Amino acid sequence: MSNGLILAIDQGTTNTKALAFDAEGQVVASAAVSMAVSYPQPGWAEQSATAIWQAVRTVIADVVARVGPDLDALAISNQRETIVVWDSRTGEPIAPAILWQCRRSAPACAAIRAAGHGELIESRTGLGIDPLFPAAKLAWVLDNVSGARDAAAAGHLRAGTIDAWLLWNLTGGEHATDHSNASRTQLFNTEALAWDAELARIFDVPLSLMPRVRPSDSAFGAAAAGVSALAAGTPIHAMIGDSHAALFGHGVREPGTVKATYGTGTSLMTLTSGRIMSRSGLSSTIAWSTSAGVAYALEGNISVSGQAVAFMGSLLGIPDPAAVAALAATVPDSNGVTFVPALVGLGAPYWDPDARGSISGLALGTTPAHLARAAVEAIAFQVADVFSAMEADLGQPLGRLSADGGAARNDMLLQFQADLIDRPVLRGELPEVSAAGAALLAASGLGRNTTRPKGREDQFIPQMSQAARQAALSGWLAGVGRVLQRDQIT
Structure with a gap:
């Protein structure tokens, strides 16, 4: 019998966390594992994709040991712009996860900019050309891992942001992502809401590698038997980038408030009334999507x-x-x-x-x-x-x-x-806002109340x-x- 809990995974750069939320939105159990980052060359930053998956398994097991395996849903909030490429036949990554901080694709970005593609890319994605975004990193993997392009052409490779990598492992082969994560890849047209063939040509990335894109509160799949401590069949009912999840977790549903997540880096995000392009060095992005439609935002990274x-x-x-x-x-x-x-x-x-x-x-x-x-x-x-x-x-x-x-x-x-x-700057009582936002989205997908519980709030004037x-x-x-x-x- 279900215990009414939603388990939220918050997979970040320096920590992987799991938090179980009850029907009132209160945390009843949590676990965390610290993550190592490697800097193999100046400007490079990477993590073991396998270690990321193992950390998620560990924190799930720690929480399930306390609350039981029969959860209503699993939700995922993830570090963004980090890319993983893996072999669909073995499920093994063919390279480390290249982190959002990594600058190894800077030469490729400079060449794309010099070729005059900047305006088209920004108009379709809302993102300026920068090594932060995954498209050029994905091309780097294909060009620098032996046999990668041949394997991609043969249909053996899959690629995605961390949410897609975790979903694949949790479900035993589902390949999907949500609009918020897709909008950060620089391969996704945020107006047409689809992968873009011309962007793929510019970055030299085959779109066959990329996951299906779905609303953030979708039922993305079900936990497979034996891959984690979750009961088989537990639905994965929300996936969303961590900064977007934090905005949702703060209860922001209309323009006028800015959210800042102070982590390794900082993301500021504010909702907009529609899709707008920045004139001031910001990114236009998709905040989240539900059955009610797509919410757009401006972001500064x-x-x-x-x-x-x-x-x-x-x-x-x-x-x-x-x-x-x-x-x-x-x-x-x-x-x-x-x-x-x-x-x-x-x-x-x-x-x-x-x-x-x-x-x-x-x-x-x-x-x-x-x-x-x-x-x-x-x-x-x-x-x-x-x-x-x-x-x-x-x-x-x-x-x-x-x-x-x-x-x-x-x-x-x-x-x-x-x-x-x-x-004024406001700080809520619940520090794990990204996890809370993902859990609220899962509650939305389950047809439940999505109002964040009110707690003590510190205000700085x-x-x-x-x-x-x-x-x-x-x-x-x-x-x-x-x-x-x-x-x-x-």
């Missing part, structure tokens, strides 16, 4: 945010990012130090894959605490850049920012964030004077300008 604090910690000899944040809180400001964490290039709204990070404003009075403070502030400055770009695209002010993610637990960061954007705000932003923009100018010179 920041490549390095929370990771900036960990990186600064490594330079200071402090391995714990929380200790770096605590050190930052011991000083009232950065004492003029600006850290631009362009460690894998700059994402939105600048989109410069060749930019490299800088620390400026050093003086004899600079202390490790000032460097730590500059790293924390860099997160908020990058978010403020994207928030401003969103307001420019929409032509009107946004009311507030809703925060989630690991770094959002830092009160100092969120207060500084509210000061920079001059808007702007306190900084206009003059101080402008001075802080001017200093940051000058630092970004130096990074961009140096890239142009070199």
Whole structure:
């Protein structure tokens, strides 16, 4: 007999989590496994696709051991823009999962841009040409793994984002994805809602590899017997990219609110009244889709945010990012130090894959605490850049920012964030918003209530004077300008 629970998988870059939600949307059990990332060459980032699947099996088993195997549904929220290619005959990946942070496809992206394809690609996908997106990474795998193109031509290969890889393994062979994940591949026409043959030709990727695309709250398949601790037949009833899931989990259903997920990188997303193209360095994307239709959004992707604090910690000899944040809180400001964490290039709204990070404003009075403070502030400055770009695209002010993610637990960061954007910043009681959003979508697919339970909410109100705000932003923009100018010179 079913226990009325929905199990949500949140498969992220640094952690894989499973959370069981009851009918009221409360978490009754959870488990987590940390994930390793490999950097085999400068600018490259990858993970073992097999390790990702094994981590999902582990957290499912941990939760099922506590709540039982007879769940109403499984929902998947996943790291986006990471691509996996596998052999359909063996189910084995033919290469590591190439992560969203990986820049190995930068030369191919530059060549596609130089060939004049940028306008067409952006008009059909809403995405500017950048190594962040999977299409060029997929072509790289086909070109650099021995026999891959022949295997693809013979119909033996499958490719997809992490949701599709997990679905294949959970079900024993279902190959599908949802609109939110498909919209991030740069092979999907977000107006026609279909894989695009011309985009496939430009990137030199056969569309036969790609999964079927379905609404985010679909019944994607059922758990196969023996592949996990789930009872055979458990429906997989929602799949959605993690940033999109967080927006849904925050309860955002209309334009006017921005969601920021402060993770390894940061994604800001806001719903739009329809499909619009950005003029300010943002991406147009599909937020989610249900039987009611497709919801569109604007998004800004920041490549390095929370990771900036960990990186600064490594330079200071402090391995714990929380200790770096605590050190930052011991000083009232950065004492003029600006850290631009362009460690894998700059994402939105600048989109410069060749930019490299800088620390400026050093003086004899600079202390490790000032460097730590500059790293924390860099997160908020990058978010403020994207928030401003969103307001420019929409032509009107946004009311507030809703925060989630690991770094959002830092009160100092969120207060500084509210000061920079001059808007309230809200942080909900439930930290695992992406998992909650996926579970709510599964509840929608099951015909249940999809209202997120109300809990305690922390609110950070702007306190900084206009003059101080402008001075802080001017200093940051000058630092970004130096990074961009140096890239142009070199």
